[in-house]
Amino acid sequence: MCSGCGVEDRLYRNGHCWRCSLADVFDALTTGGSVDVASLRSSLLATDRPRAVVRWLATPFAANSIRALSAGEVAMTHEGIDTFGDTLAVSRLRAELVTAGLLAARDEIVAKLEAWIATQLNAIAGTGDRQTIDAFSTWWVLRRVRRRAATAETTNDRSARMQIARAIEFLAFLHGHGATLATCTQADVDLWLAGPPSRRGARDFVRWAHRRGLCGELEIANRVQGWPTRQLAPGAQEQIIRRLLTDDTMSLVDRVSGLLVGCYGQLPARLVRLTIDDITIDGTTVTIRFGRDRVELVEPVAVCVTALIETRRGRSASDTTAASRWLFPGGFAGRHLDPETLANRLRRLGISASKLRTDVLLELAAEIPPAILADLIGLYPTTAARWTHAAGGDWAVYAAERVRATPPR
Template sequence: MYGHATDGTGLCQSCYAKNPVSWDDCHRCGAHERLHGHGLCHTCAAADQITQLLTGPDGAVRAELAPLLAALQASAPKAVLAWLRRSTPRALLACLAHDTGPITHEYLDQLPHHQRAVQHVRSTLVAAGALERRDEYLISLERSLAKALAEVEDPGDRKLIRSFATWHHLRRLRQNPSNTYGQIHRARRDIRAATQLLSWLRESGTSLATCTQSDIDRWVCEGPWLRHIARTFLLWAVAHRHAHNVEIPLPAREDETNGIGQRRRWELVRRLFHDEDIDLADRVAGLLVLLFAQRLSHITSLTVDHVTHERGVVSLALGSHPLEMPPPLDRLILRLLDERKGLAVVGQIDDHPWLFPGAFAARPITSKQLMHRLHRLGIYVKPARNTALLDLAS
């Protein structure tokens, strides 16, 4: 049943050729649709597979898995069937069925399966209320920090990197209730650059405390331009007297005023206003960039509470005060409130606060995901924002 099917029937190509699937009545629920296979509709087939995978050795689904079973059965059946055709999710669900004890974040953290499959299960349980919500971005940073520290051989370097990561990044991030992918990526990048700099200094016969500006210049010039990223760590080290009279200059940047032509900008705006073939969320996000110069990190953090609709006026809180939305953007935002749907494969729920839900249940889309979606529409965020900022300033 899990052969090389390409049309969602659950049959291999050979069996499908002999038994072409057509619209019929499901043998179990009587639903009239294009059946998945073995006389069952997609809903019944998905329920069967989920129950079978989550059934333990005693022939029953243990109580700790009841929320997961209910959430998976409530998910879009075609998406669930496509997800279960992969070996990793099936192995993960079977492992959960055969283990004992409560399903906690700590238990999921130590599972050896592919992390993306674990993330889908975790977000499904969080969305169902079976697990408490936690900052997965921050957890991933702490996990990668532990791995990076384990690879540092010198105890003194390891202590420096831990201090830098803890007091410069983690202290701030732990106080933030809603960290973004970009924030975590920058922190992880700074830690990696610090590790590489300390390792290079030690291989060069010096250390952070004894290195000179000529050593730092050589570090920057001999390597790729990405070595400038260690500037953040070096500034912290000098400020805390771990290094003395050294710095990494800012790299030469492209002209920050580069933008797109006004004609191109308004062509994109008109297309987003009127093209119903474009995903509604992409239309609204693109218009917020092109008209109001919004950062993607801000757009992805918007919730339904940021939208107000009073006396026929739609306002969106993009800053300290709600801003009235012009037509037809106001109507698009109201439609998005009603029609917003996440991209989660499993466990997707409608009861979530995000205006732009993402690929995992009850979590917003990431800035990186949204950037790729806008790129497909020909909207490059930085030039578009620059042009919008210049227009707003004028």
């Protein structure tokens, strides 16, 4: 029996259970500090896994950083946390502080992109080029990333970084060929495009620069995209679904994510943002919201989803199952699972999420009118129309549906 709280549990040290030991360790790190960290203490003590939190607090980084923050040696701000570096350990600490209410929540993708842009700008020698890239990054790239982050559509910043990197390379290319952005001609652009295909990534920059009056009207054509086609061998999709439904040796996380991809055409990036509030269980009927309308899950899938809700558990030591609303909790407090991690989990099982999704979307688009499909599974109307076209439908049917669905003004 614990001498601290009286609970009957395995004791850790000094006659205390793991939870009381957690309080002891935290208090030892923060006693005498000038900053109030009581909310962090309470948040950590609420964990379902006190033993794991004690071990985390025993790591040199966690111990030293919490001691420094409590003593006021490092500011309790995102900028202060940034001084610790950019590692998984820092991300873990930041997530704990956000969960405890000591830091305001921020979009980490946007924050890291801003830091990366600052580094790129510092490396540009010419003042004029630096100002141009700064304006492009701020008013075109970052503006779009922030807008998507606000609507939960941003899962990584690879595209944004690519656009900025190509813009920097394009300006350097022009200087290397005796030209500038202001004097650039279509011939210069065509010479640029004679290089690697990735150079087409400068298209948005060139169009933005023209609209700003920084260059003449120049053309970088979009890469031609073909229509989606079947990706899996005949019968493979059915085998994958059957395996996900029946293989009890698989993790429920893998089974449910695979089924939602393979039956409802969802992206891992969309799946990880699902919360238990998106799911309604009414007796044996389970519905889920991917888009504007709710979808009733077929019984075998509903059983797996219900089981996941009851047993879900992230890898964060301090998160509590009751507090987390994510259907797929992640490794840091308050965070969902990373979409790439989810896709990699399926890949290790021999399941390509992108190929499986392509095949099921072609099937759904062949059977469901695009206006309805868009609302059911969360596609943009134009994207739904594209899938319908690829599956053998036509734009006329789609347009007629949208007209009928639009109330008179």
